[in-house]
Every structure is written in structure tokens, then in C-alpha cells.
Amino acid sequence: MLKSIGAAAFCLLLGSCAGLPREGWVIGGPSIEKGIEIRLEREADGTETAAIRSAHFGDGVVVRGFVASGAGGAGGAVVGSGGGSGGTGGGGNQESFDIELSEIRYFGNWPRGWTDMVLEARGHLRLYEADGRWNCEVLEIPAIGAVGSAEIRFGDEYLTGDRAAEAADNRMQRIAAAVAVWREGNPAWFVRAARKFRLSKPGWDRGFAEAAGPFFFPEIYGYPEGERVRGPLQGADGIRWDTGYSAERFGEGLRSVRDSGTLYRDWEEARDLWYFLAQWPFFWEYVLPGGGTEISAMKS
Numbered sequence: 001m002l003k004s005i006g007a008a009a010f011c012l013l014l015g016s017c018a019g020l021p022r023e024g025w026v027i028g029g030p031s032i033e034k035g036i037e038i039r040l041e042r043e044a045d046g047t048e049t050a051a052i053r054s055a056h057f058g059d060g061v062v063v064r065g066f067v068a069s070g071a072g073g074a075g076g077a078v079v080g081s082g083g084g085s086g087g088t089g090g091g092g093n094q095e096s097f098d099i100e101l102s103e104i105r106y107f108g109n110w111p112r113g114w115t116d117m118v119l120e121a122r123g124h125l126r127l128y129e130a131d132g133r134w135n136c137e138v139l140e141i142p143a144i145g146a147v148g149s150a151e152i153r154f155g156d157e158y159l160t161g162d163r164a165a166e167a168a169d170n171r172m173q174r175i176a177a178a179v180a181v182w183r184e185g186n187p188a189w190f191v192r193a194a195r196k197f198r199l200s201k202p203g204w205d206r207g208f209a210e211a212a213g214p215f216f217f218p219e220i221y222g223y224p225e226g227e228r229v230r231g232p233l234q235g236a237d238g239i240r241w242d243t244g245y246s247a248e249r250f251g252e253g254l255r256s257v258r259d260s261g262t263l264y265r266d267w268e269e270a271r272d273l274w275y276f277l278a279q280w281p282f283f284w285e286y287v288l289p290g291g292g293t294e295i296s297a298m299k300s
Contacts, residue, residue: 116150120147234259
């Protein structure tokens with residue numbers, strides 16, 4: 001049984017006891033495929049940190065935070081009376097780690113470039129042990145903030161500093177606004193997908209593209225059943241966009257970026273970011289419900 005982080009790191013694996021890499025992460029490895037991997041480490045300066053990866057986030061995303069000090073922090077023991085999935089109760093002493101999320105690191109690429117950025121984040125999780133089981137309780141639903149820093153490669157152009165951060169943040173805002181519209185009209189999609197794709201990549205993101213593509217870009221994927229071309233059409237980047245469809249489906253802020261082809265470039269160059277933002281609230285509310293989720297603890 002683990003009583004403290006100590007000098008070595010250990011991983012908490014949701015639904016998996018697969019072997020862990022000795023160094024770094026195995027992107028798309030067996031533990032990631034099955035759900036969530038949370039790695040707690042003590043840095044050289046004594047700071048205790050957490051790094052969270054999941055197939056639900058995609059290969060290029062790491063959610064990071066700090067293990068809170070004091071009662072309930074790393075190595076702290078709390079006494080309660082609950083069990084495996086209903087909160088921080090249970091008989092006897094139990095290990096507890098409070099994690100305050102601080103940032104999201106994202107890397108994504110496409111044939112002619114890549115984006116590397118750090119997003120602000122806020123949220124509060126609690127890992128706790130009860131009756132030999134590890135659980136994760138969501139105390140504060142994690143929220144995504146603005147882009148703090150970024151580097152972007154567009155073909156021969158390389159952006160850094162404020163220019164890169166602004167470009168990345170603008171893309172984030174466009175995609176977030178778009179997926180919010182789609183999610184509002186498809187509230188149960190991720191629940192159905194959880195049953196159909198069994199939480200594994202690439203089923204989830206491929207299924208999302210097949211479901212969301214026709215809604216956002218019927219000119220490319222074909223119109224949904226019962227839909228038709230509205231017109232008038234507006235040409236951009238070799239594609240004739242249906243401005244009538246945009247006006248009917250999207251708010252004023254999204255219409256112009258869809259009709260100009262900007263939103264489609266976002267889709268082509270950062271589809272994993274669309275998927276990540278679309279499922280983010282679902283992950284915390286459904287995959288890791290507030291009641292807790294069973295976790296196995298292993299040393300790395």
C-alpha cells in the first residue's frame with residue numbers, strides 16, 4: 001500500500017493494471033486506451049505535481065496540476081466511513097490526494113504544420129483510497145481558460161510569443177463556440193458513443209467526425225437527412241459555402257468564419273482539438289462522475 005509519493009512517482013490507472021513505462025508516457029498505450037492515467041510526481045524542488053492523460057482527450061493532451069499540501073494532500077491520511085464509489089468515506093485510514101488543476105498542454109499537427117500550446121485550467125479533484133480501491137472524485141468541474149503561450153508552424157511560417165498565443169486563442173474560441181452549438185443539439189451523443197465504441201481510440205474521435213462533420217460542413221460531408229441547400233452560395237478556398245445554412249444553424253459570430261472557410265481550416269488542421277473540446281464536460285460529468293471512479297494504484 002502506498003503511504004506517500006516519496007522520491008519515486010507512481011501512476012493511478014483507471015480500470016487497468018497494465019505495466020507502466022519506466023520513462024515518459026506511452027501515447028495510446030494500453031492503460032490510456034482503457035480510460036485515464038494520472039501520474040503523481042515529486043519535483044526536484046519538492047513540489048508535488050499531477051499529470052493526467054486519457055484516450056478521451058486525445059494523444060496530444062496532458063492536463064496538469066499540483067497536489068495540495070496539508071490535510072488531504074499528498075501523503076496525507078484521512079479517516080472516513082465510505083466505500084469505493086460513493087465519496088471520501090470508508091472504514092479506517094485512507095490515502096487522499098487533492099489535485100488543483102492549473103494548465104492543459106496540447107500538441108497537434110497536420111500535413112503542413114503544428115500547434116504547441118499551454119491553456120489555463122481550473123478544477124479540483126480528489127484521489128482517495130478506500131477498502132483497497134482507488135477512487136477519483138470531482139470536487140470542482142474543470143474549466144478551460146485562455147491560451148497562455150503557444151508556438152505554431154504554418155508551412156514555412158513560424159509563430160511564437162504574442163502572435164502565436166493570439167492565433168491559437170482565436171482558433172480555440174472559434175472551435176469552442178462551434179462545438180457548443182453541436183453539443184446543445186446532441187446532448188446524448190457521448191453517452192451513446194460510450195456504449196458503441198467502448199471508450200477506445202480511434203473509435204471515439206472517428207465516430208465524432210462522422211456525426212459532427214455533416215452538421216458543420218454539409219457542403220463537404222453531405223447534408224443531414226431531411227436537409228437541403230438553402231443558398232445563396234459563397235465561394236472560398238475552392239468550396240461554395242451555403243450562407244443560408246449558416247444563417248439558419250449558427251449565430252452571427254460563427255456565420256462569417258464558416259462562410260469564409262476559416263472554420264473548415266480549423267477542422268482540417270485541428271480536428272483532435274474539436275473532439276477534445278466537445279467531450280471535455282462529458283468526461284468530467286460522465287466518465288469521472290462526482291461519486292468517484294475505481295482506480296488501481298501501481299508503482300512506476
